[in-house]
């Protein structure tokens with residue numbers, strides 16, 4: 001069983017089971033399971049509302065595409081941030097911990 005830990009926008013830590021490689025990204029998983037109001041651009045790496053911060057676990061080393069990099073570079077003071085829509089729901093996420101940030105609260 002694969003588990004992921006997500007701190008939601010209420011500050012609650014949720015430990016959730018997930019099935020890797022189900023053709024989902026982390027943004028869709030978060031909206032489906034935690035009903036968070038993120039993902040305005042539907043995963044196009046344009047809006048930044050799905051911004052998350054990795055707090056623990058094995059850090060992902062996958063490449064960041066230029067659209068994601070452009071949004072993340074607006075927040076140089078924040079460490080370990082990603083767009084959840086650009087993170088494939090893979091086994092690499094097992095036992096990682098993420099905080100839902102939602103970039104709208106920083107703009």
Ligand code: FES
Nearest residue numbers: 039041043048085
């Ligand atoms: S859903 Fe818009 S950037 Fe991820």
